[in-house]
Amino acid sequence: MTDQRSQAEIVRNSLKRRYRKERRFRLYGMLAIFIALASLAILFADIINKGHTGFVKTTITLDVALDSEMMYLDDPTDEDQLSMADFVAPIIAALQEHLPEADSAAEKRELGRLIGTYGASQIRDLLKDNPELLNTTQTFEFLAHDRVSVYVKHADNPRYSIKVSEQQQRWVDELLEKGIIDTSFNDVLFSRGDSREPANAGILGAIVGSLLTMLVTLAIAFPVGIAAAVYLEEFAPQNKITDFIEVNINNLAAVPSIIFGLLGLAVFIGLFGMPRSVPVVGGMVLALMTLPTIIISGRAAIKSVPPSIREAAEGVGASKMQVVLHHVIPLAMPGMLTGSIIGMAQALGETAPLLLIGMVAFIVDVPGGFLDSATVLPVQIYLWASSSEQGFVELASAGIMVLLTFMITMNALAIWLRKRLERRW
Amino acid sequence: MQTANLLPLVLVLAVVAYGLAYMRSRAVAAPLGGIRNLKALPFYYAARAALWCAIPALLVLAAWAGFEGKVIQGIVIASLPQDVWPESPGQASLILSQISNVAAGKLNPEFVPEHIAGAASVLEAMENKSGNFKAALVLLVAVSGAAFAWTRVSPHINARVNVETTLRRIFFVCAALAVLTTAGIVFSVIIETVRFFGRVPISDFLFSTSWSPQTALRADQVGSEGAFGVIPLFTGTLLISAIALLVAVPVGLLSAIYLSEYASKRVRSTAKPVLEMLAGIPTVVYGFFAALTVAPFIRDLAEAVGLEASSQSALAAGLVMGIMIVPFVSSLSDDVINAVPQSMRDGSLALGATQSETMKKVIFPAALPGIIGGILLAASRAIGETMIVVMAAGLAANLTANPLESVTTVTVQVATLLVGDQEFDSAKTLSAFALGMLLFLVTLLLNVIALKIVRKYREQYD
Numbered sequence: 031m032t033d034q035r036s037q038a039e040i041v042r043n044s045l046k047r048r049y050r051k052e053r054r055f056r057l058y059g060m061l062a063i064f065i066a067l068a069s070l071a072i073l074f075a076d077i078i079n080k081g082h083t084g085f086v087k088t089t090i091t092l093d094v095a096l097d098s099e100m101m102y103l104d105d106p107t108d109e110d111q112l113s114m115a116d117f118v119a120p121i122i123a124a125l126q127e128h129l130p131e132a133d134s135a136a137e138k139r140e141l142g143r144l145i146g147t148y149g150a151s152q153i154r155d156l157l158k159d160n161p162e163l164l165n166t167t168q169t170f171e172f173l174a175h176d177r178v179s180v181y182v183k184h185a186d187n188p189r190y191s192i193k194v195s196e197q198q199q200r201w202v203d204e205l206l207e208k209g210i211i212d213t214s215f216n217d218v219l220f221s222r223g224d225s226r227e228p229a230n231a232g233i234l235g236a237i238v239g240s241l242l243t244m245l246v247t248l249a250i251a252f253p254v255g256i257a258a259a260v261y262l263e264e265f266a267p268q269n270k271i272t273d274f275i276e277v278n279i280n281n282l283a284a285v286p287s288i289i290f291g292l293l294g295l296a297v298f299i300g301l302f303g304m305p306r307s308v309p310v311v312g313g314m315v316l317a318l319m320t321l322p323t324i325i326i327s328g329r330a331a332i333k334s335v336p337p338s339i340r341e342a343a344e345g346v347g348a349s350k351m352q353v354v355l356h357h358v359i360p361l362a363m364p365g366m367l368t369g370s371i372i373g374m375a376q377a378l379g380e381t382a383p384l385l386l387i388g389m390v391a392f393i394v395d396v397p398g399g400f401l402d403s404a405t406v407l408p409v410q411i412y413l414w415a416s417s418s419e420q421g422f423v424e425l426a427s428a429g430i431m432v433l434l435t436f437m438i439t440m441n442a443l444a445i446w447l448r449k450r451l452e453r454r455w
Numbered sequence: 456m457q458t459a460n461l462l463p464l465v466l467v468l469a470v471v472a473y474g475l476a477y478m479r480s481r482a483v484a485a486p487l488g489g490i491r492n493l494k495a496l497p498f499y500y501a502a503r504a505a506l507w508c509a510i511p512a513l514l515v516l517a518a519w520a521g522f523e524g525k526v527i528q529g530i531v532i533a534s535l536p537q538d539v540w541p542e543s544p545g546q547a548s549l550i551l552s553q554i555s556n557v558a559a560g561k562l563n564p565e566f567v568p569e570h571i572a573g574a575a576s577v578l579e580a581m582e583n584k585s586g587n588f589k590a591a592l593v594l595l596v597a598v599s600g601a602a603f604a605w606t607r608v609s610p611h612i613n614a615r616v617n618v619e620t621t622l623r624r625i626f627f628v629c630a631a632l633a634v635l636t637t638a639g640i641v642f643s644v645i646i647e648t649v650r651f652f653g654r655v656p657i658s659d660f661l662f663s664t665s666w667s668p669q670t671a672l673r674a675d676q677v678g679s680e681g682a683f684g685v686i687p688l689f690t691g692t693l694l695i696s697a698i699a700l701l702v703a704v705p706v707g708l709l710s711a712i713y714l715s716e717y718a719s720k721r722v723r724s725t726a727k728p729v730l731e732m733l734a735g736i737p738t739v740v741y742g743f744f745a746a747l748t749v750a751p752f753i754r755d756l757a758e759a760v761g762l763e764a765s766s767q768s769a770l771a772a773g774l775v776m777g778i779m780i781v782p783f784v785s786s787l788s789d790d791v792i793n794a795v796p797q798s799m800r801d802g803s804l805a806l807g808a809t810q811s812e813t814m815k816k817v818i819f820p821a822a823l824p825g826i827i828g829g830i831l832l833a834a835s836r837a838i839g840e841t842m843i844v845v846m847a848a849g850l851a852a853n854l855t856a857n858p859l860e861s862v863t864t865v866t867v868q869v870a871t872l873l874v875g876d877q878e879f880d881s882a883k884t885l886s887a888f889a890l891g892m893l894l895f896l897v898t899l900l901l902n903v904i905a906l907k908i909v910r911k912y913r914e915q916y917d
Contacts, residue, residue, distance in 0.1 A: 066785075238734070262630055275634055280902075284898065286835075288870060290896050292643055292888060293639050301525075303523075303524030325633070351619040379736075380736070410738050416847060430743060
């Protein structure tokens with residue numbers, strides 16, 4: 031009796047401590063989840079904070095007098111004269127109208143540096159196409175120089191204004207007040223390829239490159255993956271070869287992606303002599319990388335088709351292949367599609383293997399076909415993020431937002447498909 | 456004709472063959488009293504014709520397109536006068552690129568030596584010839600295949616069996632592609648690795664402690680022999696992976712425990728997908744975050760407490776990588792924790808243990824092998840991760856265990872050695888393949904062990 035009571039005593043006395051431990055353990059769990067979710071939130075906040083300015087462009091709108099004497103140009107149809115002419119002078123003159131105090135030669139040069147490098151070619155292109163506009167006054171919307179643009183976007187942060195001289199800062203402030211310098215939605219971002227100038231660089235080239243690469247990946251990985259899943263689930267005999275294939279697929283799913291880059295470099299480019307940096311090779315490498323994901327999810331989808339359906343089809347005289355093609359695959363399709371979309375989203379975000387097969391080249395033109403040199407969105411982000419210029423870093427985070435939007439859309443589509451089409455037996 | 460144009464042409468031919476064979480089978484069946492007297496439905500005769508048309512033609516096309524480039528290059532090189540024959544593969548690729556630039560019109564033939572201009576015209580002629588031959592051969596194979604199948608449309612032949620056997624074989628080839636991929640990986644790394652060890656002794660590679668792959672441009676240059684000791688790369692990889700696991704294992708494991716044992720259904724159904732979002736974010740985004748946000752933050756923080764930190768510290772890369780693999784650890788641990796039978800849980804609770812005691816003393820030991828398997832898989836992922844370390848870790852191969860210093864990893868070196876223009880055949884380029892082989896072997900080993908542990912453990916309770 032006494033023994034029992036003392037034991038109960040021990041338990042009761044220790045309860046407080048044990049409950050405290052319990053609460054502490056629970057707290058650790060909550061803390062862990064909080065850390066994970068907080069890092070996700072910080073990641074998103076950081077990227078939006080860095081990148082929202084990438085969606086804004088800074089323009090300088092000027093009425094430029096296209097004076098033939100000032101440009102040393104009297105015949106815009108003459109190629110030689112066009113290449114010799116000075117198109118910067120009229121821009122500076124137009125700026126001077128708003129800032130009359132800048133009239134020394136050095137100050138004029140400084141004024142010219144407010145405009146991006148492509149301002150002069152904007153005038154040249156217009157005159158080349160419309161020679162009759164010489165000696166008239168036209169309104170131009172120039173892109174501001176990258177440094178000016180950074181200064182305007184981050185006016186409240188002195189860290190970003192060091193690259194603009196104090197005089198220029200005064201001018202920019204004055205022009206801002208007059209409404210000559212303005213900011214608007216950055217349509218350049220979505221209508222051009224890469225450029226050496228952040229103000230002129232866009233992600234259209236990279237998006238098209240990604241699209242072409244993904245099309246190749248989809249065209250290879252989807253049919254092959256489904257065929258492989260069907261074979262392994264429905265036809266494969268229980269033998270060593272099948273086992274070997276399965277082990278291979280499982281291991282491939284965990285091979286680091288950069289190894290697939292080595293494969294592409296040595297086999298597709300080295301052995302078969304395919305060109306570098308083209309979407310075809312990139313798509314093939316990514317297809318090999320995505321295949322295990324598609325096969326594994328495809329097998330799960332096939333497994334979930336109840337055997338009664340197969341038996342019923344066989345019962346009315348269908349051959350094994352007919353059972354598979356007419357009943358199993360259509361019923362497993364939603365699951366297979368879901369897995370494939372998730373695999374494609376993975377491939378869309380992949381960078382490392384594409385670095386090795388040369389998709390990191392600096393490419394200005396938007397690719398027009400599967401055999402044009404191209405880059406893809408994640409590689410473009412990598413290239414811009416490695417640049418030290420603030421303008422490119424902004425573009426990189428803007429690119430990340432676009433990439434994440436694509437990926438979230440794809441994943442949402444996969445979830446919607448699963449909810450919409452999946453049948454439970 | 457270009458491969459890109461031939462491909463749709465073959466497919467169109469296959470469709471035509473399908474249509475013709477379909478009509479033919481109906482025509483054959485009509486005098487016999489309808490398609491019921493055929494051995495198979497018209498669809499199968501037609502499908503067989505399409506397969507006969509497309510498959511051999513596509514195989515020929517693939518083989519030709521695969522080897523065309525190499526063969527033509529060989530012929531062009533052989534057409535050069537003997538005294539300018541290239542001595543090394545590097546020189547050969549230089550000459551070839553010059554020749555192809557001339558042929559493509561990017562280089563004016565007047566500005567290059569005569570033999571190059573001559574070879575360019577040879578190249579152009581060969582490419583034309585090869586294109587024509589390829590087109591003729593592929594079309595011939597396609598048409599004759601379709602014709603053969605067309606003649607075999609007969610009421611006595613069961614086309615369904617033919618079609619189904621062919622399809623099954625195609626399915627098998629698709630499944631075997633995984634084996635082919637593995638073989639391709641092994642082949643591509645082994646050949647170059649063997650060539651690498653022909654120049655650098657394997658003992659130097661494995662045991663030397665300095666890594667600087669710059670080889671001399673001139674033979675008489677001083678002090679740039681190139682050192683290929685993998686140890687600093689490996690310690691760098693291990694340092695970053697260890698930091699990553701130190702973050703990911705506790706956070707991942709504890710959140711898995713909380714979600715599976717404590718959280719209400721509502722919390723679980725929202726927190727889990729959000730957690731899994733971490734796994735879906737592209738690695739280049741993590742790299743951006745590590746390089747431009749976390750690394751400067753850590754440097755400033757270290758400076759504030761009087762420590763010296765590199766702006767490309769191992770800590771930044773490791774921390775961010777750890778966050779990336781959290782969902783990996785948590786979903787694998789979640790699986791094994793849920794696989795522990797409910798009866799064990801109930802037994803422990805019935806004896807008066809608190810939930811945390813049940814977790815720590817009953818479920819965790821039972822799930823341990825599976826959790827270790829999951830951790831090994833996560834480690835293999837951390838070792839093979841490239842973009843975060845390329846962007847946030849350094850290039851200098853420091854042999855250090857200080858997480859505030861900059862280290863480099865195996866994957867960083869593979870990527871930097873192979874990005875951009877490479878001289879083929881230099882020890883520097885080949886070393887990247889040797890590193891790739893090392894990486895492949897290590898991750899393979901980890902995966903095999905992990906999968907074995909996980910599988911064995913699953914069988915225990917099934």
